[in-house]
Amino acid sequence: MASSICRLTTKTTTLKQNGMTHAPHPLCSTSEHQLSRRQLLGSAAAGAGTGGLGGLLQPAVAEELKRDDKQVIFVWLDGGMSQLESWDPKPNTQFGGPFRAIPTSLPGVHIGELMPHTAKVLHHTSIVRSVHTQDNSHSAGVGRINRGDPKNRGVVYPYLGSAVAKLMGPTASGLPPYCWVKPYSGGFKTADAGFLGAKYGALAFGDGKPPNNLLLNKQITAEENTARNELRAAFSERFSQGRSKDWTDANSYVFDVADTLMKRMDLFDESKVSEQDRDRYGRHALGRHMLMARRLIEAGVRFVKVNSYHWDSHGDNFNACQSLIPQFDRPFAALLEDLNERGMLDNVLVIAMSEFGRTPKINSHVGRDHWPEAWSVAMGGAGIKRGHVIGRTNELGTFVEDQEYDVGHLFHTWFRGLGVSEEMMEYDNDGQPLPVAHDDCFPIKELLA
Amino acid sequence: MKTLHTIRHSRQLWQARYSPCGEFLVACGYDATIQRWNVAGEEPVLLSPIEAHNGWVQGMCISPDGERVYSADSWGRLSCHELRTDNPQQLWTQETAHEGWIRALAISSDGKQLATGGNSGVVRLWNSSDGARTQELSHEHPVGALSFHPKGRVLATGDLKGIIREWNLDIATEDRQLDAGALYNDETKTKGRIQQCGGIRTMQFSADGQKLVCGGQKDPGGGFANGTPCVLVFDWKSGGLVREMPMGSTSDGFAYDVQFHPEGYIMATSSAFPGKGPVWFWRPEEMKAFFSDPKMANGRSLSLHPNGQRLAHLISDSRNGNGRPLKDGEYRGGEGVINILEFELP
Numbered sequence: 001m002a003s004s005i006c007r008l009t010t011k012t013t014t015l016k017q018n019g020m021t022h023a024p025h026p027l028c029s030t031s032e033h034q035l036s037r038r039q040l041l042g043s044a045a046a047g048a049g050t051g052g053l054g055g056l057l058q059p060a061v062a063e064e065l066k067r068d069d070k071q072v073i074f075v076w077l078d079g080g081m082s083q084l085e086s087w088d089p090k091p092n093t094q095f096g097g098p099f100r101a102i103p104t105s106l107p108g109v110h111i112g113e114l115m116p117h118t119a120k121v122l123h124h125t126s127i128v129r130s131v132h133t134q135d136n137s138h139s140a141g142v143g144r145i146n147r148g149d150p151k152n153r154g155v156v157y158p159y160l161g162s163a164v165a166k167l168m169g170p171t172a173s174g175l176p177p178y179c180w181v182k183p184y185s186g187g188f189k190t191a192d193a194g195f196l197g198a199k200y201g202a203l204a205f206g207d208g209k210p211p212n213n214l215l216l217n218k219q220i221t222a223e224e225n226t227a228r229n230e231l232r233a234a235f236s237e238r239f240s241q242g243r244s245k246d247w248t249d250a251n252s253y254v255f256d257v258a259d260t261l262m263k264r265m266d267l268f269d270e271s272k273v274s275e276q277d278r279d280r281y282g283r284h285a286l287g288r289h290m291l292m293a294r295r296l297i298e299a300g301v302r303f304v305k306v307n308s309y310h311w312d313s314h315g316d317n318f319n320a321c322q323s324l325i326p327q328f329d330r331p332f333a334a335l336l337e338d339l340n341e342r343g344m345l346d347n348v349l350v351i352a353m354s355e356f357g358r359t360p361k362i363n364s365h366v367g368r369d370h371w372p373e374a375w376s377v378a379m380g381g382a383g384i385k386r387g388h389v390i391g392r393t394n395e396l397g398t399f400v401e402d403q404e405y406d407v408g409h410l411f412h413t414w415f416r417g418l419g420v421s422e423e424m425m426e427y428d429n430d431g432q433p434l435p436v437a438h439d440d441c442f443p444i445k446e447l448l449a
Numbered sequence: 450m451k452t453l454h455t456i457r458h459s460r461q462l463w464q465a466r467y468s469p470c471g472e473f474l475v476a477c478g479y480d481a482t483i484q485r486w487n488v489a490g491e492e493p494v495l496l497s498p499i500e501a502h503n504g505w506v507q508g509m510c511i512s513p514d515g516e517r518v519y520s521a522d523s524w525g526r527l528s529c530h531e532l533r534t535d536n537p538q539q540l541w542t543q544e545t546a547h548e549g550w551i552r553a554l555a556i557s558s559d560g561k562q563l564a565t566g567g568n569s570g571v572v573r574l575w576n577s578s579d580g581a582r583t584q585e586l587s588h589e590h591p592v593g594a595l596s597f598h599p600k601g602r603v604l605a606t607g608d609l610k611g612i613i614r615e616w617n618l619d620i621a622t623e624d625r626q627l628d629a630g631a632l633y634n635d636e637t638k639t640k641g642r643i644q645q646c647g648g649i650r651t652m653q654f655s656a657d658g659q660k661l662v663c664g665g666q667k668d669p670g671g672g673f674a675n676g677t678p679c680v681l682v683f684d685w686k687s688g689g690l691v692r693e694m695p696m697g698s699t700s701d702g703f704a705y706d707v708q709f710h711p712e713g714y715i716m717a718t719s720s721a722f723p724g725k726g727p728v729w730f731w732r733p734e735e736m737k738a739f740f741s742d743p744k745m746a747n748g749r750s751l752s753l754h755p756n757g758q759r760l761a762h763l764i765s766d767s768r769n770g771n772g773r774p775l776k777d778g779e780y781r782g783g784e785g786v787i788n789i790l791e792f793e794l795p
Binding site: 079091092094095096097098099100113136137284285286308309310312313314315316319320322323324327359360361362363364365366367369370371372373396398399 | 568721766769
């Protein structure tokens, strides 16, 4: 690596500002982006209790976000959505299955009939139909894909959300940079952060609900709370002496995040959302969670991951798809529509993917198994072009025929689209240089705006 | 059970049926064709296929006189062809009989009416002679199976949510509902899964019309779609469930086809994961099956020869597996296998 390249340090060059740590934005100076905490909390408090984009942020913060603060919504369909029933249908072929392909808003491009809403707004996203990855198991594949499958250098790489949190930090909103809306439990999930350290983990909202005990107990006064926090800070400082700062930093960070979130309880109040929006996204879990992702992005969260589980259709695949895919289709289309209408797609990258696709071969249980050989990922927004179809599988959908890309290429493309310059694409892990994305891969130029 | 013949087809199949005279065996499935074999001689003889469909052909039936085959596909087309001729001609077709997947097709005992149902959630009736639409019934949910009552203008339809509806065709009204909810699960029962699972996959009246059976999976789950293959037997007059016939373990598959033997017992076949799923025979008045053969795995359909002693048992031969298993450098799909079985009752 050339010595002129600026390395992002994982533990030493974080910025501390009013008690919150911020990684430096790779493109901009701190004075341009990092508003004072008082300003941030003031913005948040002012936004509390109002719905919609305009009411969530003070105009200055909203303008700041609009101008150049890139954000990400990452929809993870855990288990593996079938590309043949969604992004890359092969109707009337050996492995095509029962469903038809339907035309989309992109002339000449068809997707599966189970996605009629997305078909109408496909010009707001792009599809890479030639993804070829290396792992056909969930146990290893989920991690490898979420980490961009970098070369093994003896460390655990961060998931995409943690990497973005590290590389880009929080937005001007001051809200936690990496939020995760998911079924089941919430809490602060540190595992995603890998070697970056616990602080870059995900703040998870189980079923879209705030973390337990987020709000201050009503019997505790503001003065008591301040005193309490000062005492905690003192204890933390003493505890951290002679120890790794990873965990104490993370601990302090969680308290800071909680402090910010306490002023944004409106984000967890579904009654603030119009009935029309709730219908458009769907009242099911994935619909509610994708709607919440939109609201978190509007509020200024840097990276929102939305998880949906149980897409692993080894049996009865076509009925499973008929049940599952519409639950993705409707809110995904609504999300693209809303972001586009608000002018946010220029700055918000939306990605939808799984750990792999599903086998062309239909097994005896009418299911499709795991297939990393040739599958599809949808992406668009921020610096990623919309309305393009990249790569091609063969007539049967079995293998990639043109422009094969691994997830490492996707990571490079996403980081570039988010404005992470080539010079910033290396971590410094206590002196160990580590490429941010697979060093043999490169951005897909056709997708870069 | 003795296997007399094994017929292989290069694509997986959904259904294989004997013609009423027993001279022909007709099958349909994943390749949008209707396959025909003359099975009157020593060995089955493959005849020219009927190629008139798209997607999958999952609904098929033969006229009582054995002259015509009706078929319906997953893109919504319903067609009628000659069955017995060397180059069967299309007699009529309805290009858009339904919006999307037609999952079930049945013919009335007098052969005059057809009924179709599928993803559109409506049931349509057709004049079998010319394909004219005669009635439409709103079922609300996707229809997985239907069957005409052998006596009278009554139709039973079963959906993917485990609801059976009885229709009076004279006045086109729904008379009642029967509960086959044991064959359905949704997110309220499946531990966080967001999938609606199971439903009624096959349905049949007994010849005397006193019983209705429907097949599917008990306590179905998503993902691997594991559950217990199961047939429910209803007393048609009362609508009461008289027997639940689970077969296999909770990690098996679906009872995909169920038929009444003329002697009154029920024959069923089922899938499982991986590679299990028996054929079984069960008298409704008894607590257990009196015959099952787990070696005949991955069943899709069965059809009794008019002589009552031969069974065409269709299975899927398509091994599961992740990744890219190549054979001789080729990525192969599954096949349909029809075993012609000869049996005597124990």
